[in-house]
Amino acid sequence: MDTTVTLAVDAMGGDDAPNVVIEGAKLALDAEPSLRIMLCGDESAIQELASSHERCIAVPTTEVIGMAEHPAQAVRAKKDSSIVRGCALVKEGQADGFFSAGSTGACLAAATLVMGRIKGVKRPALGVIIPAYDRPVLFADVGANADCKPEYLVQFAKMGAIYMQAVMGVAAPTVGLLNIGEEDTKGSAFALEAHALLAEQLPAFAGNCEGGDIISGAFDVVITDGFTGNVCLKTIEGTSKVLFRYMRDALTSSLKAKIGSALVHGDLRALKAKLDPDQYGGTPLLGVKGVCMVGHGSSGATAVKNGILAGCRQVRHGVPQRIAEAFASVPDGPSQGKEGGLPCS
Amino acid sequence: MDTTVTLAVDAMGGDDAPNVVIEGAKLALDAEPSLRIMLCGDESAIQELASSHERCIAVPTTEVIGMAEHPAQAVRAKKDSSIVRGCALVKEGQADGFFSAGSTGACLAAATLVMGRIKGVKRPALGVIIPAYDRPVLFADVGANADCKPEYLVQFAKMGAIYMQAVMGVAAPTVGLLNIGEEDTKGSAFALEAHALLAEQLPAFAGNCEGGDIISGAFDVVITDGFTGNVCLKTIEGTSKVLFRYMRDALTSSLKAKIGSALVHGDLRALKAKLDPDQYGGTPLLGVKGVCMVGHGSSGATAVKNGILAGCRQVRHGVPQRIAEAFASVPDGPSQGKEGGLPCS
Numbered sequence: 001m002d003t004t005v006t007l008a009v010d011a012m013g014g015d016d017a018p019n020v021v022i023e024g025a026k027l028a029l030d031a032e033p034s035l036r037i038m039l040c041g042d043e044s045a046i047q048e049l050a051s052s053h054e055r056c057i058a059v060p061t062t063e064v065i066g067m068a069e070h071p072a073q074a075v076r077a078k079k080d081s082s083i084v085r086g087c088a089l090v091k092e093g094q095a096d097g098f099f100s101a102g103s104t105g106a107c108l109a110a111a112t113l114v115m116g117r118i119k120g121v122k123r124p125a126l127g128v129i130i131p132a133y134d135r136p137v138l139f140a141d142v143g144a145n146a147d148c149k150p151e152y153l154v155q156f157a158k159m160g161a162i163y164m165q166a167v168m169g170v171a172a173p174t175v176g177l178l179n180i181g182e183e184d185t186k187g188s189a190f191a192l193e194a195h196a197l198l199a200e201q202l203p204a205f206a207g208n209c210e211g212g213d214i215i216s217g218a219f220d221v222v223i224t225d226g227f228t229g230n231v232c233l234k235t236i237e238g239t240s241k242v243l244f245r246y247m248r249d250a251l252t253s254s255l256k257a258k259i260g261s262a263l264v265h266g267d268l269r270a271l272k273a274k275l276d277p278d279q280y281g282g283t284p285l286l287g288v289k290g291v292c293m294v295g296h297g298s299s300g301a302t303a304v305k306n307g308i309l310a311g312c313r314q315v316r317h318g319v320p321q322r323i324a325e326a327f328a329s330v331p332d333g334p335s336q337g338k339e340g341g342l343p344c345s
Numbered sequence: 346m347d348t349t350v351t352l353a354v355d356a357m358g359g360d361d362a363p364n365v366v367i368e369g370a371k372l373a374l375d376a377e378p379s380l381r382i383m384l385c386g387d388e389s390a391i392q393e394l395a396s397s398h399e400r401c402i403a404v405p406t407t408e409v410i411g412m413a414e415h416p417a418q419a420v421r422a423k424k425d426s427s428i429v430r431g432c433a434l435v436k437e438g439q440a441d442g443f444f445s446a447g448s449t450g451a452c453l454a455a456a457t458l459v460m461g462r463i464k465g466v467k468r469p470a471l472g473v474i475i476p477a478y479d480r481p482v483l484f485a486d487v488g489a490n491a492d493c494k495p496e497y498l499v500q501f502a503k504m505g506a507i508y509m510q511a512v513m514g515v516a517a518p519t520v521g522l523l524n525i526g527e528e529d530t531k532g533s534a535f536a537l538e539a540h541a542l543l544a545e546q547l548p549a550f551a552g553n554c555e556g557g558d559i560i561s562g563a564f565d566v567v568i569t570d571g572f573t574g575n576v577c578l579k580t581i582e583g584t585s586k587v588l589f590r591y592m593r594d595a596l597t598s599s600l601k602a603k604i605g606s607a608l609v610h611g612d613l614r615a616l617k618a619k620l621d622p623d624q625y626g627g628t629p630l631l632g633v634k635g636v637c638m639v640g641h642g643s644s645g646a647t648a649v650k651n652g653i654l655a656g657c658r659q660v661r662h663g664v665p666q667r668i669a670e671a672f673a674s675v676p677d678g679p680s681q682g683k684e685g686g687l688p689c690s
Contacts, residue, residue, distance in 0.1 A: 132587070133587045133590060133591070143525060146525060146532060146533040146534075146536075147533050147534050178576055179576075180488060180491060180571075180572055180575040180576060187491060187572070188491040188492050188570075188572040189491075189492050190492075190572075191491075191572065210576070210579050210583075211575065211576040211577060211578065211579025211580035211581075211582075211583060212579040212580065212582050212583025212584075212586065213583065214580060214583065215580070215583050215584050215587045216583055216586075216587055224576075225533075226525075227525055227532070227533040227535075227536065227573070228572070228573055228576055230525040230556065231523055231524075231525060231555070231556040231569075231573055231576075231577060232556060232576060232577060232580050233556065234555050234556025234557040235556035235557065235559060235560070235577050235580045235581060235584070236556075236580060236584050237556075237557055238555075238556060238557025238558065238559065238560050238561055239557075239560050239580070239581050239584040239585060239588075240584060240588060241557065241561075242477070242478045242560045242561055243584075243585060243588050243620075245478060246478070246616055246619070246620070247592075247613075247616060250609070250612040250613060250615065250616040251609055251612060253612055254612070256608050256609075257608065257609050257612045259605075259608055260604075260605045260606065260607070260608025260609035260612075261605065261608075261609055262605070263601050263602065263604055263605025263606075263608070264595070264596055264601075264602050264605035264606055264609065267595040267596060267598055267599070267602045267605075268592075268595060270595065271591055271592060271595040274591070275588075275591070
């Protein structure tokens with residue numbers, strides 16, 4: 001039997017919290033017998049699952065960080081919020097990882113401030129698994145660092161490759177740098193500098209990746225700064241959504257189309273499910289001392305379940321420990337001011 | 346009857362040049378009786394159309410700029426290339442505009458160096474029309490300037506709004522700034538600075554546009570730096586391509602699906618055509634003294650035709666003149682070194 005994995009789960013995070021989170025937590029417990037959940041949230045909300053399930057422990061909290069609050073300020077002010085308490089449980093060694101579908105900014109701030117950065121990691125990065133055509137692709141940073149230095153991208157690449165190796169079983173992940181041309185000489189000043197550093201320091205570096213190559217699956221890991229990454233990720237999601245909307249319009253435009261679409265309904269549903277980011281349940285924050293999975297605010301119970309299980313897999317494969325080993329020889333950078341190493345709000 | 350519009354057309358540009366370009370030029374001449382084409386290219390290639398069509402004039406050239414050449418260097422070295430000669434015809438007043446499906450970098454360099462920037466325009470921008478859900482959207486810069494200053498974005502916004510007003514007939518175009526959140530406080534240092542300038546200087550500015558909102562059609566004009574814009578444009582194209590590939594797989598996966606897909610075939614084809622960037626035939630370069638349309642390297646004859654006709658419409662609506670009027674009061678910036686105002690290579 002597998003060793004028990006304990007995850008702290010923020011019951012208060014997400015558009016439909018706490019109900020949907022609690023339902024997702026229950027599904028995850030049912031699916032994974034070696035999982036233990038420490039459910040953080042309003043006592044009235046969490047009590048029912050905790051008292052009815054032996055592998056669910058109630059962690060009553062009195063504060064909630066809202067989606068619109070300034071992340072770092074909220075994390076500093078609300079010590080008894082479900083997000084801060086969840087990260088503190090990881091810090092104290094009571095939990096192996098943390099899952100929340102709440103404010104991404106607050107989760108990143110809490111994970112960075114409370115769990116802390118892994119020694120040698122200059123900035124944690126938010127990764128996301130893209131269901132690309134040929135294979136799943138880890139794309140990072142998708143929003144933790146709006147302003148990056150080229151050297152951060154080398155670290156994102158290393159952490160992304162460790163994730164793909166450990167969790168997705170890719171033996172030798174290839175890394176692409178998001179850029180505006182395939183040629184080495186293409187790019188902004190920032191991209192050219194990042195390219196040179198990657199070529200020098202990262203044996204897995206396989207060259208530039210153009211915008212269209214993220215989703216075609218040309219690389220296992222694609223890295224960029226958090227501004228470009230966030231914009232691109234939302235562009236992919238938005239394009240898929242609009243294409244499916246166009247398709248729905250086209251397939252209901254005539255009686256013939258309606259009959260045809262009834263016949264292909266199941267196949268299109270299966271395709272939609274295949275592309276559904278819910279299957280991965282969230283985005284891992286790489287580079288902090290513990291597993292941290294951030295789910296989409298609109299997560300349903302299945303997405304919450306999948307996010308918790310993905311967190312569980314990261315614990316089992318020792319992702320933070322592997323990153324710590326890989327970065328052990330990197331000299332820790334100086335503190336960058338009071339917000340040093342803190343993700344953008 | 347409309348006044349004659351004369352366009353210089355680069356017969357040598359594109360993957361299937363010169364045949365496809367010549368075919369497209371012929372289609373454009375047939376479609377638009379007031380169009381005159383000055384066809385620039387190898388004498389042997391252009392002679393047939395020029396001698397058989399009274400509104401086609403042969404402009405024999407002896408050099409060709411290849412896709413892999415350094416744009417500015419090639420433009421300076423190859424004075425008798427089809428691209429440089431085409432732009433020179435505009436400069437000399439013999440043609441009103443220029444179309445090429447050749448090297449984008451070389452076209453931008455030639456348009457900037459030969460036609461010249463409009464007074465007051467700091468950097469020309471490459472725009473593209475995105476077939477968004479609710480309405481066509483002008484998205485710029487998609488690659489002319491990999492490194493931008495926030496003030497350039499204010500100019501891109503002004504030029505984009507003029508284009509949408511003049512060519513697409515949008516009475517009061519709204520402008521969005523591509524950014525990582527809707528809130529005014531979100532973004533990289535660059536985006537925050539651009540946001541502040543736009544809010545101060547542009548009445549049409551309507552706030553931040555997230556990645557998913559480009560294609561949903563939330564704004565008439567969406568602006569960003571040329572790095573992010575290029576990556577995003579290719580991401581939209583790549584995502585559409587992969588989704589259609591997935592769809593083809595799904596619709597041929599069973600006999601039932603095959604029958605259904607036969608019934609919806611026409612509707613899906615119509616949808617694909619609707620999303621096809623070929624309908625717009627290319628991307629306008631805004632801010633140079635003359636119309637300049639750059640087609641995709643993979644343009645077919647229809648795309649070439651549409652690109653030429655789109656160039657023709659820009660001439661008819663006086664896009665460069667309108668930009669010149671709007672920028673007449675802007676003090677012209679100092680020359681930025683020897684490559685000042687030159688698009689990135």
